[in-house]
Amino acid sequence: MRYRTDYSAALLASPPAVIDIAGWRLHYQAYSTRQRDSRPPVLMLGGAFQSFRSFAAEVDELLAEHPVILLDLPSQGGNLQLAPELGLEQLADLIAAFAEQLQLPPLMPIGLSYGSALAALFAARHPQRCARLLLAGITAFGRPGARRMLEEGLALLDEGRNGEFAQGALSGLLNPLQLQETGVSPVFRKALLRQIQRLSPIEVERYRQNSRRLLAFDGFSQHPPCPTLVLAGEHDHFTQPWEHAHFAAACAQADCVLIHHADHLAQFERREACAALYRPFLGGRALPARSPGSTRLQAEHLLKLEKRCEPRLAPRQRQAQLQHAEGWQWTVELSELGFFGGLLQGDLPGDLPMRGWRLQCADLPSQPVLPLRCDDQGLAFVFPHTDAEASQALAARIHPAPLPTAACA
Template sequence: MRYRTDYSATLLASPPDVIEIAGWRLHYQAYSTRQRDTRAPVLLLGGAFQSFRSFAAEVDELLGEHPVILLDLPSQGGNLQLAPELDLEQLADLIAAFAEQLQLPALMPVGLSYGSALAALFAARHPRRCARLLLAGITAFGRPGARRMLEEGLALLEEGRLGEFAQGALTGLLNPLHLQETGVSPVFRKALLRQIQRLTPLEVERYRQNSLRLLAFTGFDSHPQCPTLVLAGEHDHFTQPWEHAHFAAACGMAECAVIHQADHLAQFERREACAALYRPFLCERPLPARSSGSTRLHAGQLLNLEKRCEPRRTPRQQHAVLLHDEGQRWAVELSELGFFGGRLQGDLPADLPQRGWRLSHGDLPEQHLIPLRHDEQGLAFVFAHSDAAASQALAERFHPAPQPAAACA
């Protein structure tokens, strides 16, 4: 590997280097303080809606201690090659083939959101090629609520309802109940919403294929055994802290930390709190016993975090009406209600359609909902949050209280 030594943030927008492996094109940029560098490189793998430019601050900081490689696999980031036939495991194997072709030493992958699944699979499937592993925003997608939200997003895209899809995706990435704590500005929120709303047909297809890969993923046959650091945003509802902790518990040598006042984009919202942990970790130094902005979880906590992140209350007015797009109406009683979902009871048909539901409750705008479980305890559901005005009205109904470092389905 020959590294570039002239790094500047503007270069991240320049055309990448490209290598071809078995017909698949891999885009990358590689930087170091020396052209020939035998140290373990940090490999940056981003999530949906991220490009090399998203990592400008990280590259600038990491280059003082490590070579840095940014990689876009087919259908990732700026790599426009579609790859519908490749599953997550095969994409992870492409990372190993990339390392072999360029004769790289053992890598230190940093996987964020969608990239976390690829990084973790690479580490588990190719342990000799992975020295250390850093993950944030674990996307194993075993939680029913997350899977149904992802399926709803795909259905909206299929129907051409890009605006509603964008609103639901934004609510998943940026928890509206904690915008003040996470420091997400209205300008950034609007910019991200516009970015999602303006996806081209090719970008929509790439998102669809990537989402289908996640939905088809049946779970890890084995977990990484190398030193691993897992970072979870305190208010991340999309990939929840307890899921991060469970993943860490299954790894051979994992530490897990909850980043305060952050949600799914913890790496970008709380850069210094994250850096205070990943800097020593990547340099093979002990993590600080105490670190401002985060809480390290001890082994006994990993499988015992609370799985409910939001208050679910019994509303004063329990009467509500459940409506379906085909015209049916049912009088129901709300036993639990929160911003992200709830539970209701009513004389409902046994076989409920998966889509087309709305909840009318009090003076709130009608809320689009997605059924999860229908049993003797009633109907558990999540809100789709595809209507901006309805979501805003619901958010104003709930005032965040101090929450445990965990989340709910």
């Protein structure tokens, strides 16, 4: 590997190097302080809607101690090659083939969101090629609510309802109830919403393929054996803290750390709190016993985290109407209501359709809902938050103080 030594943030927008492996094109950029560098390189693997430019601050900081490689696999980042036949495991194997072809020493992947699944699978399937592993936003996507949200997003895209898709995706990435805690500005939120709304047809198709890979993934049959650091935003409701902790508990040498005042984008929302952990970790040094902005979970607590990310309370007005697009309607009683979902009871048929439902409760606007399960406890459901005005009204009702309009805009 020959590294570039002239790094600047502007170079991240320049054309990448391309390597062909069995017909698959992998895009990459590689930087170091020396052209030939035998040190283990940090490998950046981003999530949906991220490009090399997303990691300008990380590259600038990491280069002081490590070579850095940014990699876009097919259908990821700026790589527009479609790969519907490749599953997550095959993409992870492409990372190993990339390392072999370029004769790289063991890698230190940093995987974020979608990239975390690829990084973790690479480390588990090719342990000899992975020295250390850092993950944020990790999940096996086995949680029913997360799967239903992904499925609904795909269905909306298939119907050309891109605005509703974008609104739901944004509420997954940025917790609307915690914007004051996370410090996400209205400007950033609106910019991200516009980016998702304006996805090109090929970008939409890439999102479809990546989401289908996640939905088809059966979970980890083996976990990374290398030293692993898992970072979880304490307010992340898309890939929840308890899921991070369970993953860490299954690894041979893993620490799990809660990043305070952060949600799914912890690495970007709380850069210094995250950097204070990944700097020593990637350098092979012990994590600090205490670190500002985070809490390191004790091993005995990893499987004991609360699995509900918000309290579900009995609403003051329990009677509601469950309505379907085909014209059906039932009077129901709400026993639990939160911003992300709830539980209701009613004389409902056993074979409920999975889509097309809205819930009308009290003086709130009609809310889109997705059924999760119907049993003797009632009908559990999640709100997809595809209707911005309805979400804003619900947030103002659930949250102790009304949110600014930008929270759900």
